[in-house]
Amino acid sequence: LATDLDAGADATHGEPAPAAPMPVTLPTTEPVAEGVLRGVAASPGLGIGHVFHLRHDDAVVEQRGADPMQEQRALESALSTAHLQLDGLRQRLIEEADADHAAIFAAHQELLEDPEVLDRAAAQVRAGDSAAWAWQQAYTSQADRLSALSHAVMRGRATDLRDVGRRVLHLLVGGSAPVDVPADSIVVAEDLTPSDTAALDRTKVRALCTTMGSATSHVAILARGLGLPAVAGVDPRILALPAGTRVVVDGDRGTVNTTPSADDESRIVARQAVDDERRGRELAVAREPATTTDGHRVEVVANIGAVSEGARVADVGGEGVGLLRSEFLFMDRRTAPDEDEQAKSYRTVARALGPERILVIRTLDVGGDKPLPYLDVAVELNPFLGERGVRLTLARPELFRTQVRAILRASASGKVAMMFPMIATLAEWRAAKALVEREREALGVAPIPVGIMVEIPAAALIAEQFAREADFFSIGTNDLTQYALAMDRTNPRLAPQVDALHPSVLRLIERTVAGARAHGRWVGVCGALAGDLHAVPILVGLGVDELSADIPLVPAVKARVRSLSLAECRETARLALEAGDGTEVRAIVTQRHS
Structure with a gap:
């Protein structure tokens, strides 16, 4: 991947000639229509159905026992x-x-x-x-x-x-019977537990709505994985709707229409049909390369979090794996996996991808909002600013060494690369890289590409210094956004404002790409922004080489790239960098690339 992209860097990533600015008309804030309740878009898609209130009735129990x-x-x-x-x-x-x-x-x-x-x-x-x-x-x-x-x-x-x-x-008190959800249900609740969500009959549920939660809550994650539209943080008035009320849920816009007309429903059905037909077209050509109309090639790869997902990547046209979340090996157990178990898992994914597709394995990224019960990590007042990612593994060298050795051993089975999460300083990078080199020499294996995740503004701001030593960058936009905006992405009150298309975040991406280019390194984006179709023209225009999206989104991202020209994307990126906020950025993209 690095060789292919670097070879074309001069032709596709040099400074473009100045273009005449295109006037952009920004829309006014869309008013809330009568009967429409707003929330946070938690899982994409459209759902039409009848309100079903899911409530947890308190069990009545006797205090005194028998024997x-x-x-x-x-x-x-x-x-x-x-x-x-x-x-x-x-x-x-x-x-x-x-x-x-x-x-x-x-x-x-x-x-x-x-x-x-x-x-x-x-x-x-x-x-x-x-x-x-x-x-x-x-x-x-x-x-x-x-x-x-x-x-x-x-x-x-x-x-x-x-x-x-x-x-x-x-x-x-007598067993827990499964909730009997009627057909065509829109499940409404103050909150839904992971158990609630996973146990729902997907053949009957059309969408989920909660008055609590955020786009990063467990329910949102599960809803996306199950393919259910969801809106979180909805106006609490939704709880007063009578059971059986017909509503329309728009998981893309984060709205619930509580009084849909026949015309509203007809438009939604038409949108669903168009979406289904479009997805079919995209999948049919998913294996074709993602090349812009003026000949610029972009790698589109997948984010995965399980060994079994490796076999699905090629089916959706994925050109490799830009992020293997290795946490799945560590979180479902009472003790850490040993070197042999890890090596076997990484090797299985590498073989499923084949010798031509890259596999980028992120070393263990826990701490913060992802604690491990068997690691003795102190409770922190600000866990997102504490011992997480590479800070945690550097403090536990045996844990780190075991994983590094497993990745190096698996590299013989495919095109394997390694990257470290949450790098903020050159000292952290050098300590981690030195450990890799010691273990590589001890194992006697060939060098592999080693890079960093850029998810802390400090790393983006000195990207050129990192690029002198690291082989590649992968930008984690979820964390980069929350650190740049100083907004906890797990806070439902702030969720609508944690926007990765904010110009400040885009400028950090621009800075990272510029630093990489100075030393011939490639740059990927593996955060949620890579799968946001509004963001694709901007990322291409900023010079990002690789987009790593969740598996279901890969065909759509490739199709989006094919519809664009690099020259237009560069101008879109220039305008986006000058915008005031993410809303303006989306308006620019919509007007230029509808």
Whole structure:
């Protein structure tokens, strides 16, 4: 990949001749139509159906138990059954979505072993309480304590604990029957737990709406993996709609039309038909290269999070894997995977891709909002600014060394590259690269490309210094955006403003590309922006060489590139850099590349 792209750098990435600016008319803010409730676009797509309110009714339990030993056995049986249920949900998600999503339920299984909850429940059972009462008191008390903390990750853990706790409680009071969702349902709730979402009958559910949550919540991630349109953070008035009310959910715009007319529905049905037909056309030519109308080649590769997904990349026209999230090997277990297990997994993906398709493996990226239960990481006041990514692995050299050796061993099976997450300083890069070189020499394997993820503004601002030593850059726009704007992307109140098309973020991408070009390095984008069709013309115009999108989006991204000219994209990028915010940027793209 680096050789192909560098060879054409002079022809396609040199300074363009100044172009006459094209006038752009910016639209005024779109008013909210009567009957339309706004929220945050959480999962794309359109859904028409009837409101179904999903509520968690509190179970009624007796406080006093019978024989303490009998009650303890009942509790242990319910916990065991809950483990099995969660394992079933995890397996279903592995088959229907990916291992990143399935790892949510592995984390839920860990919560069933919380010693504070178990010890308190057991103590109350010994004191004569029923298993159901003891369990309810234990898990709600712990969840309330976590909810009161200022730590965002711990508050999220409280939500998951309530989800798990209700599951066990329902088993204790007579079993938990699956929710009977009517056909053509729009599921409406204050919030939906991961268990709720994964257990829904996809043949009957048309979309999801919650008054809480954000575009980065578990529900949003699961909805996207399951192919369900979703809107989060919806106006709470939606909870007052009578069950059975016919509504239209637009997961692309983040709106719910509560009073759709026959014409509204006809337009939505027409849009769905057009979308389906377009996706069919895109898939039919997905294996063709992504080349602009004036001959500029862009690599379009895939982000994956499971070994099984490697075999799907070629089917959608993916030219490789720009991001293998190695966390899937670490999150679904009680201990870290050993070197042989990791090497086997990486080797399997490399072989599935074949010798011509690149496989970029990101080293372990945990910490922040992704803790591992078996790593002793202190609770931090600001976890996104703490020990995460490469900072965490450098502090645990044995863990890091094991993964590096596994990646190096797998490199014999394909076109493997390695990159480090959350690099902020040259010292971090050099320490990580030195470890790779020591292990490579010890193993006696050939050098492989080693690069960094650019997701901290500091790295973007000194990209040229990094480019003197790193083989490539991959821009993680999700984190880069939240750090550039100082907005927590997990905060639902800020979610609408965490916009990766903000000109400040685009300028950091521009700076990264310029630094890479100075030393002949290639640049990819592996964040969500790579799959945003509004962003593709700008990224191409800024000189990005590789776009790495989620598997279902690869055909659409390739089709988008083929519809563009590099000259027009460069002018679009210039205008976008001068815009005031992401809304203006989208207006520019819509007007120039509709």
